[in-house]
Every structure is written in structure tokens, then in C-alpha cells.
Amino acid sequence: MGDTPDGTTSVPEPSLDEQIAVYQREFQDLDPQVEKVVSALSRLNRRMNVAYGRQTAALGISNAEWEVLKALVISGAPYRMGPSELAKQLGLTPAAMTHRIDRMTAEGLVTRERDESNRVRVIVELTDEGRSKWLDAMRAATIFEEDLLQDLSTAERGVLGDMLTRLLDRVEDLQSPS
Amino acid sequence: MGDTPDGTTSVPEPSLDEQIAVYQREFQDLDPQVEKVVSALSRLNRRMNVAYGRQTAALGISNAEWEVLKALVISGAPYRMGPSELAKQLGLTPAAMTHRIDRMTAEGLVTRERDESNRVRVIVELTDEGRSKWLDAMRAATIFEEDLLQDLSTAERGVLGDMLTRLLDRVEDLQSPS
DNA sequence: ACTGAAGACTTCATACCTAAAGTTCGACGC
DNA sequence: GCGTCGAACTTTAGGTATGAAGTCTTCAGT
Numbered sequence: 196m197g198d199t200p201d202g203t204t205s206v207p208e209p210s211l212d213e214q215i216a217v218y219q220r221e222f223q224d225l226d227p228q229v230e231k232v233v234s235a236l237s238r239l240n241r242r243m244n245v246a247y248g249r250q251t252a253a254l255g256i257s258n259a260e261w262e263v264l265k266a267l268v269i270s271g272a273p274y275r276m277g278p279s280e281l282a283k284q285l286g287l288t289p290a291a292m293t294h295r296i297d298r299m300t301a302e303g304l305v306t307r308e309r310d311e312s313n314r315v316r317v318i319v320e321l322t323d324e325g326r327s328k329w330l331d332a333m334r335a336a337t338i339f340e341e342d343l344l345q346d347l348s349t350a351e352r353g354v355l356g357d358m359l360t361r362l363l364d365r366v367e368d369l370q371s372p373s
Numbered sequence: 374m375g376d377t378p379d380g381t382t383s384v385p386e387p388s389l390d391e392q393i394a395v396y397q398r399e400f401q402d403l404d405p406q407v408e409k410v411v412s413a414l415s416r417l418n419r420r421m422n423v424a425y426g427r428q429t430a431a432l433g434i435s436n437a438e439w440e441v442l443k444a445l446v447i448s449g450a451p452y453r454m455g456p457s458e459l460a461k462q463l464g465l466t467p468a469a470m471t472h473r474i475d476r477m478t479a480e481g482l483v484t485r486e487r488d489e490s491n492r493v494r495v496i497v498e499l500t501d502e503g504r505s506k507w508l509d510a511m512r513a514a515t516i517f518e519e520d521l522l523q524d525l526s527t528a529e530r531g532v533l534g535d536m537l538t539r540l541l542d543r544v545e546d547l548q549s550p551s
Numbered sequence: 552a553c554t555g556a557a558g559a560c561t562t563c564a565t566a567c568c569t570a571a572a573g574t575t576c577g578a579c580g581c
Numbered sequence: 582g583c584g585t586c587g588a589a590c591t592t593t594a595g596g597t598a599t600g601a602a603g604t605c606t607t608c609a610g611t
Contacts, residue, residue, distance in 0.1 A: 209447060211538060217447050222511050226519065228530045233421070233518050235537035240418040241464055242544040243411070259567085269387060269395050279589060286419060291568050293591055298567095315576045315589050333400050340411050341404065342547060346539055352406045358533050359413035360389060361524055366420040369520060437597085457559065469598055471561055476597095493559050493606045 211235060243343075250335040256328055260299055264329040267305070267321045274321035277310075281319065304328060389413060421521070428513040434506055438477055442507040445483070445499045452499035455488075459497065482506060 209217070215230050244258065251261045266284050267274045282292035296319055299305045304325035310316035321329075344352055387395075393408050422436065429439045444462050445452045460470035474497055477483045482503035488494035499507075522530055 211541065214447050217449055220449075221446055222508070222515075224512075225515060228527070228534060229515070229518050229522055231534040232522060232530060232537060235534060235541050236414070236418060236421070239537060239541050239544065240414060242541070242548060243414070245464070246544065246548065268399055269392050271395055271398075277589080278591095286423075288569055289590065290570080290592080294567070313577075313589095317590065330400070334402075337400075337403060337407070339547075340407050343540060343543055344407055344410060346543055347536065349406070351536060352410060354532065355536050356406060356409040356413060358525065358529060359410060359417060362521060363389065363413055363417050363420070365521055365524055366417065366424065369517075370420060370424065455559080456561095466599055467560065468562080468600075472597070491559095491607080495560065 211238070246339055247336065250339065251332055254328060254331050254335070256302075256304070256332070259295060260302075260304065261329075261332050263295060263299060264304065264321070264325055264332070267319070268326070268329055274326070275318050278317055278319060299325070389416070424517055425514065428517065429510055432506060432509050432513070434480075434482070434510070437473060438480075438482060439507075439510050441473060441477060442482065442499065442503055442510070445497070446504070446507050452504070453496050456495055456497060477503070 211231065211234055214234065215225075215227050218230060219225050219227060247261070248258045251258050256264075262285050263281060266281055267276060270276050278292045278296060279289055281287075281296075282289050285292070287295070296305065296307055300307050303322055306320050306322060308318055308320075310318050347355065389409065389412055392412065393403075393405050396408060397403050397405060425439070426436045429436050434442075440463050441459060444459055445454060448454050456470045456474060457467055459465075459474075460467050463470070465473070474483065474485055478485050481500055484498050484500060486496055486498070488496050525533065
């Protein structure tokens with residue numbers, strides 16, 4: 196029907212609703228309402244990560260490095276954490292954390308030193324430059340985020356935040372059924 | 374104060390609200406409502422990917438392979454696509470797509486052949502085994518997804534889907550300002 | 552037809568992640 | 582005190598991604 200002359204069909208990318216319609220044909224038991232929520236979540240996150248990646252690249256750091264800066268700032272002054280603590284929060288293996296800290300130390304974003312009171316431990320600390328990069332990235336991010344939510348009223352933002360928080364609580368229950 | 378005896382402080386992971394409270398101290402211009410939405414989105418997606426990863430691993434495929442199967446099924450019968458088309462939808466480089474198709478071909482999930490009508494093109498086609506794996510993964514995924522949304526009423530699910538779709542439209546506008 | 556430009560995929564070099572083994576230090580029992 | 586266990590981090594090996602260069606096919610101009 197609406198195909199292009201050659202075989203490519205040019206597929207710019209199927210819209211969410213088109214995608215769900217096909218899924219329903221292929222898989223009868225599908226709840227389209229549920230599928231819409233999870234597919235939108237997944238797509239949205241991919242796009243947002245692309246956007247963040249562009250912003251951090253413009254500042255000369257990677258998205259991965261920004262995650263580390265964020266975790267350190269969130270820990271509060273004096274902005275110090277151990278590698279394994281960082282790894283846990285970022286969902287990385289300790290090995291990956293070691294390498295990432297290597298790179299960030301070389302770039303002057305953090306320092307690494309042994310804890311003198313317990314020499315098994317290592318302390319990663321944010322440098323002034325690291326804090327400054329975090330601030331720059333944060334400024335860019337908040338502009339983007341405000342722009343992203345522009346079409347939602349204050350009330351809607353509140354409702355959305357609540358619902359997402361509830362989903363988050365739920366998924367944490369499912370994963371650690373204490 | 375509330376610290377554990379040793380130095381670890383055990384940081385199970387800061388709650389969303391704790392995290393935002395620190396952010397506000399460190400960065401005055403932050404809108405906590407906006408931050409709550411984007412942080413919840415990000416965390417939620419990470420958890421969901423972990424859950425999907427467990428399920429697909431149990432079926433003997435990776436999350437990455439499942440993404441390819443999904444794209445092929447969504448394209449509709451006869452479940453054929455070109456590598457670059459797939460790469461675009463999955464957000465990969467063509468090179469990564471080549472390797473992924475290599476692996477999946479070796480595992481019997483898809484076949485790869487040259488398009489005889491245009492010998493520059495390659496056609497990736499879902500095998501019966503690939504379709505069967507997709508179905509298995511889909512069954513597991515829908516159970517998880519239904520479980521995840523369990524606490525939301527039908528009306529809430531609809532509202533959530535609408536809001537996420539609007540955000541998705543917005544982010545697509547921001548990225549391709551046609 | 553022949554040549555050059557553009558497109559589709561692959562290959563190569565490099566980067567970063569995971570899993571598992573290795574190293575070093577601190578804690579506990581004898 | 583001394584030896585063993587366990588914890589925290591690092592190192593190594595292997596897999597999968599990216600970016601750039603290479604190969605092959607098609608299309609358009611002459």
C-alpha cells in the first residue's frame with residue numbers, strides 16, 4: 196500500500212502505536228495499555244541518554260564519568276566514597292570501577308588514595324575541577340529536563356513523579372523479596 | 374550518630390527523596406519536581422533492564438539479541454530487515470550490527486543472505502527458532518510487566534501512558550528540530 | 552559502455568565492560 | 582603472637598561496542 200518504489204520501505208521508525216498494533220497481532224495475550232507504558236519508558240530513556248551524552252561530550256567528559264561525579268556529589272561534602280560503594284550505586288562491577296577511576300584520575304576529576312585508618316580501603320575524592328564539571332553538566336541537564344517536561348502542568352508533573360516512584364518501589368520489591 | 378561501627382556506613386543506596394534533597398543543597402536552581410521525574414525514570418529503567426536480562430538469560434539469549442528479535446517481529450511477516458535498518462532502530466552502529474547478526478546466525482536465530490534484486494543489500498530473516506525464542510521471552514516479559522504495574526489502576530495506567538507518550542513526542546522534537 | 556560518486560555492509564584498531572583469579576590488609580581463634 | 586578467613590581492590594582474559602577505513606555494487610553523467 197504505502198510502500199516506497201524500491202524495497203527499502205524507508206522505515207523512519209514505527210510509531211509506538213504502530214508497534215503495539217503489530218505486537219497484538221503477533222501475540223494475542225498482550226495488554227496494549229501495559230505495553231504502551233513499558234515501551235514508552237524504554238524509548239524515552241534511550242532518547243534521554245542520547246541527549247545527556249551530547250551534553251556531556253560537549254563538556255569533554257563521557258556520560259559514564261558524569262554518573263560518577265553525580266554519585267560523589269550526592270554523597271555530600273567532603274565528596275568521598277570507596278570504589279565498591281560507587282560500583283554498587285552505578286551498577287558496575289568493581290573491576291569496571293577501578294578502570295573508570297583510573298581514567299578520571301588521569302583527567303584530574305577525582306583523586307584516589309588509600310585510607311590510612313584502614314589500608315585495605317581506598318578513598319575516591321572529587322577534585323575542584325570535578326565539582327566544576329559536575330556543575331556545568333548539571334546546568335545543561337536541568338535546561339534540557341525543564342524543556343522536556345515543558346508540556347506538562349505542575350499538577351501533571353506531580354502525578355507523574357508519584358506514579359513513577361510507585362513503580363520504582365514495586366520493582367525494588369520484585370528484585371529483593373525480603 | 375547513625376553510622377555503623379566500621380567506616381563503611383553501609384550506604385544501602387540513597388532513596389530518591391534523599392538524593393534530591395542533597396541535590397537541592399548543592400545546586401540551588403534545581404526544580405525538585407522535575408528532578409524527581411527524571412531520576413525516577415532513570416532508576417526505573419535500570420531496574421527493568423536488569424529484570425529483562427535475567428529473563429532472557431534464562432532462555433539462553435542475551436538482552437541484546439532479544440532487541441533484535443523484537444525489531445524483526447515488529448516489522449511484521451515475513452520478518453525480514455536490512456542490517457542498517459535494524460541498526461537504526463536499535464541505536465547501534467552498522468559495525469555492531471554486523472557482529473550481532475554474526476552471533477545470532479551462528480545460534481540459528483536469524484539467517485543472513487544477499488538480496489538478489491539488489492546485491493548491495495543484505496536481508497536478515499527471523500528463523501522459526503528465533504520466532505519461538507521471541508515468543509518465550511514475550512511471555513515472561515508480559516508477566517513481569519503486569520506485575521510491575523499491579524499497583525496502578527486501569528485509569529492510572531492510561532494517564533501514565535499518555536504522559537509518557539507526550540514526553541516521547543517532545544524529546545523527538547528536541548532531537549530532530551525539523 | 553565507461554568513469555566517478557554514493558550507498559551498504561564489513562573489517563580493523565581501539566575502548567570499556569564482565570567474570571574470575573590474584574594481591575594485600577585486617578579480624579578472629581588458638 | 583601466629584595462622585587462617587574474609588573483605589576490598591586490582592589484574593587478566595575475553596566479549597561486545599564504537600569510529601574510521603576498506604570493499605563491493607549501483608546509479609548518473611558523458
